[in-house]
Amino acid sequence: MGCETQPIEIANAIIGLVNELPDTYQFTFFCSSDCLEGLKPPSKITIQEASEVILMSDDPLVAVRRKKDSSLCIATQMLKNGQIDALISACNTGALIAAANLFLPKLPDIDRPALLTLMPTMKHAVAILDVGANPGAKADHLAQYAAIGIAYQKSRDIELPKVGLLNIGSEEGKGTAETREAYKLMQQFQSMFIGNIEGRDVFHGDIDVVVTDGFAGNVLLKTAEGIASYILYEIEKDSGISGNLDSLRKRLHYAEYPGAIVAGVEGIVMKCHGDGSPTAFRESLKATIQLLSQDFLARIKKELELLAF
Amino acid sequence: MGCETQPIEIANAIIGLVNELPDTYQFTFFCSSDCLEGLKPPSKITIQEASEVILMSDDPLVAVRRKKDSSLCIATQMLKNGQIDALISACNTGALIAAANLFLPKLPDIDRPALLTLMPTMKHAVAILDVGANPGAKADHLAQYAAIGIAYQKSRDIELPKVGLLNIGSEEGKGTAETREAYKLMQQFQSMFIGNIEGRDVFHGDIDVVVTDGFAGNVLLKTAEGIASYILYEIEKDSGISGNLDSLRKRLHYAEYPGAIVAGVEGIVMKCHGDGSPTAFRESLKATIQLLSQDFLARIKKELELLAF
Numbered sequence: 297m298g299c300e301t302q303p304i305e306i307a308n309a310i311i312g313l314v315n316e317l318p319d320t321y322q323f324t325f326f327c328s329s330d331c332l333e334g335l336k337p338p339s340k341i342t343i344q345e346a347s348e349v350i351l352m353s354d355d356p357l358v359a360v361r362r363k364k365d366s367s368l369c370i371a372t373q374m375l376k377n378g379q380i381d382a383l384i385s386a387c388n389t390g391a392l393i394a395a396a397n398l399f400l401p402k403l404p405d406i407d408r409p410a411l412l413t414l415m416p417t418m419k420h421a422v423a424i425l426d427v428g429a430n431p432g433a434k435a436d437h438l439a440q441y442a443a444i445g446i447a448y449q450k451s452r453d454i455e456l457p458k459v460g461l462l463n464i465g466s467e468e469g470k471g472t473a474e475t476r477e478a479y480k481l482m483q484q485f486q487s488m489f490i491g492n493i494e495g496r497d498v499f500h501g502d503i504d505v506v507v508t509d510g511f512a513g514n515v516l517l518k519t520a521e522g523i524a525s526y527i528l529y530e531i532e533k534d535s536g537i538s539g540n541l542d543s544l545r546k547r548l549h550y551a552e553y554p555g556a557i558v559a560g561v562e563g564i565v566m567k568c569h570g571d572g573s574p575t576a577f578r579e580s581l582k583a584t585i586q587l588l589s590q591d592f593l594a595r596i597k598k599e600l601e602l603l604a605f
Numbered sequence: 606m607g608c609e610t611q612p613i614e615i616a617n618a619i620i621g622l623v624n625e626l627p628d629t630y631q632f633t634f635f636c637s638s639d640c641l642e643g644l645k646p647p648s649k650i651t652i653q654e655a656s657e658v659i660l661m662s663d664d665p666l667v668a669v670r671r672k673k674d675s676s677l678c679i680a681t682q683m684l685k686n687g688q689i690d691a692l693i694s695a696c697n698t699g700a701l702i703a704a705a706n707l708f709l710p711k712l713p714d715i716d717r718p719a720l721l722t723l724m725p726t727m728k729h730a731v732a733i734l735d736v737g738a739n740p741g742a743k744a745d746h747l748a749q750y751a752a753i754g755i756a757y758q759k760s761r762d763i764e765l766p767k768v769g770l771l772n773i774g775s776e777e778g779k780g781t782a783e784t785r786e787a788y789k790l791m792q793q794f795q796s797m798f799i800g801n802i803e804g805r806d807v808f809h810g811d812i813d814v815v816v817t818d819g820f821a822g823n824v825l826l827k828t829a830e831g832i833a834s835y836i837l838y839e840i841e842k843d844s845g846i847s848g849n850l851d852s853l854r855k856r857l858h859y860a861e862y863p864g865a866i867v868a869g870v871e872g873i874v875m876k877c878h879g880d881g882s883p884t885a886f887r888e889s890l891k892a893t894i895q896l897l898s899q900d901f902l903a904r905i906k907k908e909l910e911l912l913a914f
Contacts, residue, residue: 353776389774418838428773431781464737464823465698467662472740472820495827499835508824511781514773515821516828518804523832526808527857529727531840534853539846544839 297349297367299386299572303331306386309574311337313581321585324380326367346370356390360398368392372399375563382564382584384555386572392565393429393558400561403444404600408433409560410441411510411567412448413517416547419501423448426510427517427556433509435477439605442482442489444559445505447599451592454504459485460493462508462516467492474509482507484605495519524548554583564593606658606676608695608881612640615695618883620646622890630894633689635676655679665699669707677701681708684872691873691893693864695881701874702738702867709870712753713909717742718869719750720819720876721757722826725856728810732757735819736826736865742818744786748914751791751798753868754814756908760901763813768794769802771817771825776801783818791816793914804828833857863892873902 297303307325314323315338323341325332328349337343346367350359363369368387372395375383385392389411396409410426425441426433433441442459449457461479463471468479470492482489490503495516498506508516528545531537555576558565564587568580587593606612616634623632624647632650634641637658646652655676659668672678677696681704684692694701698720705718719735734750735742742750751768758766770788772780777788779801791798799812804825807815817825837854840846864885867874873896877889896902 355778418835431773462824464740464820469664494831495824495829496831496834498828499831511773512821512824515771515804515817515824519807519825519828520804520832522803522805522808523829524836525805526725526727527833527836527853530853530856531846534848536852537840537846537848537850539843539848541846543845544836544843547839548836 297327297331297346298351298388298391299568300352301386301572301574301577303327304333304335305574306572306577307332307335307337309578310581311335311341313578314338314341317585324371324374326371328367344370344374350388350391352388354388354391356388356394359388359391360394368395369399372396372563372565375565376400382566382588384566384568384577384580384584386568386577386580389428389567392567396558396561396563396565400563400565403560403562403597405605406440406444406560406600408437408440409558410437410444411513411556412444412559413556415498415517415520417499417501420454420504422498422501422503422506424498424506424508424513424516425559426508426513428510428514429558431509431511431514433474435474435481438474438478438507438509439481439484440560441507442485442505443600443603443605444596445507446485446488446603447596448557448559449504450599451590451595456488457504458490458502459488459505459507460490460497460503462498462506462512463492463494465492466494478507485603521549554579557587559596562593564588606636606640606655607660607697607700608877609661610695610881610883612636613642613644614883615881615886616641616644616646618887619890620644620650622887623647623650626894633680633683635680637676653679653683659697659700661697663697663700665697665703668697668700669703677704678708681705681872681874684874685709691875691897693875693877693886693889693893695877695886695889698737698876701876705867705870705872705874709872709874712869712871712906714914715749715753715869715909717746717749718867719746719753720822720865721753721868722865724807724826724829726808726810729763729813731807731810731812731815733807733815733817733822733825734868735817735822737819737823738867740818740820740823742783744783744790747783747787747816747818748790748793749869750816751794751814752909752912752914753905754816755794755797755912756905757866757868758813759908760899760904765797766813767799767811768797768814768816769799769806769812771807771815771821772801772803774801775803787816794912830858863888866896868905871902873897
C-alpha cells in the first residue's frame with residue numbers, strides 16, 4: 297500500500313510468480329479490504345486486511361506510531377512474532393525503516409538498521425550501506441554498518457571482505473568529523489578495512505563493502521542510476537556506435553531491483569524500489585526467497601557474533 | 606607544485622598552448638627554482654620562484670598559514686593584489702580552498718567559497734556546487750551556493766536558472782536538519798527554486814544548478830566518473846554493441862576537465878583535476894581564458910547584487 301503502483305497490479309504480478317514456486321512457500325498480502333476486489337488468489341496466498349494506509353507524504357515516525365492498523369505495522373508485527381519469515385514492501389522508505397527500528401529487535405551490537413544494496417562492478421557485486429535509512433549517521437553507526445557489510449558478504453561466501461569508507465579523498469584526515477572518527481573505529485576490522493575510498497573506486501570491483509551515511513549512499517545510488525540513463529541516451533545518439541542495447545540496459549537498471557535489505561534487524565525486510573512496479577516486486581520476491589533459502593538471518597547473526605566488535 | 610605530474614611536463618604542455626594565444630595574454634609559472642631546469646619559456650611567460658611546496662598530504666589550513674613562500678600562497682597574494690587576473694592550480698584541493706578563503710575577499714553575502722563544476726546532461730550543462738570545498742555545509746551556506754549558482758548560470762546567459770537542492774527524496778521534509786532548513790531559506794529564490802531533487806534527476810537537463818554540501822557533491826561527481834568508466838567497460842565486453850567508443854569516452858571523462866571554479870571569492874581561481882595531467886591543465890587554461898574573456902567576475906558580482914538575497 298502507499299506506493300505508486302495499484303495494489304491489484306502488484307498482486308497479479310506476484311500471483312504469476314507464486315504459481316511457479318513450490319507449495320512450501322506461503323504468501324500473505326497486506327492491504328486494504330477494497331483494493332484487491334475481484335482477485336481470486338491461489339490457496340497458498342492469504343489476504344490480511346489493513347484498515348489504514350501510510351502515505352508517501354506521511355511523516356514516517358508519526359505514521360508508524362499512529363497507524364497501527366496499516367499494512368506495514370501489521371506485517372512488521374507478524375514478522376516479529378514469527379508468523380511470517382520475511383517482509384517485502386515498496387512503501388514510504390522512512391516508514392519501513394521506522395517500523396523495523398521500532399518493532400524488531402536489533403542484531404547483536406547494532407543500534408540502527410541500514411539499507412543495504414548490491415551493485416554490480418567490473419568484478420563481483422559490492423554491498424553498499426547505508427543507501428538511505430539514516431541520513432545523519434554517527435561514527436559508531438558507520439562502524440556498525442561495516443560489521444553488517446562484512447557479515448553479509450561472508451554469508452555470500454566472501455572469506456575476507458574488503459571494506460572501504462566512502463569519503464572525499466583517500467587520506468586518513470579527509471571528510472567530516474564523523475568520517476574521521478569512523479576511520480579510527482574501523483581499524484578494529486584490521487586487514488579487512490582498506491581505508492577511505494572515493495565514488496570512482498566503488499566500481500573497480502576491488503572492494504566488497506562500501507560504508508557510508510544514508511545521505512551520501514543515497515546520492516551514490518541515485519547518481520549511478522541517473523548517469524546510466526544519461527549514458528544510454530548518449531550511446532543511442534552516437535552514430536559511431538551500433539548494436540542492441542537491451543542487455544546493457546538491463547544490467548544498468550540495477551538501482552530498480554532487487555531492492556535493498558533493511559539490514560541490522562532481527563528479520564528479513566526487503567525494500568522494493570519506490571515505484572513498486574510489478575517487475576521490481578517480482579525481483580524483490582526472488583531475492584528474498586534466495587535469502588531465505590540460504591538461511592541468511594542465521595548466517596549474518598553468526599558472523600556478527602564472530603566479529604565481536 | 607604538489608600534484609601528481611612533474612612540473613616540467615605541465616610547463617611544456619602549457620607552453621604549447623600559450624604559443625597559440627595572442628601576446629595580450631601573459632603567464633606566470635609559480636614553482637620551485639629547480640623544477641623547470643633547462644626550460645626555455647617564450648617571452649610572455651614569467652617564472653615566479655617559490656621556496657616552499659605544499660604537499661597533498663599536508664593539512665590544508667596549517668600548510669597555507671605556515672608555507673607563505675609556497676607557489677600557492679604567492680600566487681593567491683598576487684591575485685589579490687591584481688598582479689594576475691586568474692589562478693589555475695592542481696594542488697591539494699583543501700589548501701587551494703583555504704588560501705582562497707584566507708587571502709581573497711568574499712563576494713557580496715557569501716561566507717564560504719564552493720567548488721563549482723559543470724557536468725553535461727541530456728540538454729545543456731548543469732552547474733553543481735559544492736563538489737568538495739566544504740564537506741559539512743550549513744543551511745545558510747547551501748542557500749549562498751544557490752545564489753552563486755544562479756549568478757553563474759545567468760552569466761552564461763540562462764535567464765531564469767532552475768535550482769534544485771540535492772536530497773534523498775523530493776518531499777519537503779526529507780534529508781538532514783541542514784537540508785530541511787536550506788529548503789526554507791531557498792524559497793527566497795521564488796520560481797527559480799524547484800525544490801528537492803535526487804541524484805537521478807541531475808542528468809535530465811531540466812535543472813541548471815544543483816546545490817549540495819561538499820561531501821555529497823564530491824560523491825556525486827566521483828560516482829559519475831566511476832560509473833562512466835564501468836559502463837565503458839561493459840560496452841567493450843558486450844558482443845552486441847560495436848563501434849568507435851572514442852567520442853563517447855571523451856564526452857564522459859568530464860570529471861577530469863576543465864576542472865572546478867573556486868566560486869564565491871573575489872578572483873578567478875580554477876582547480877585543475879587532482880592528477881594535474883597536461884591535458885587537464887590545458888583544458889583548465891582554456892576554460893579560464895573563456896571566463897576572463899566573458900568578464901566572468903564582474904558579471905557574477907553584478908548578478909549576486911541583483912539577487913540581493
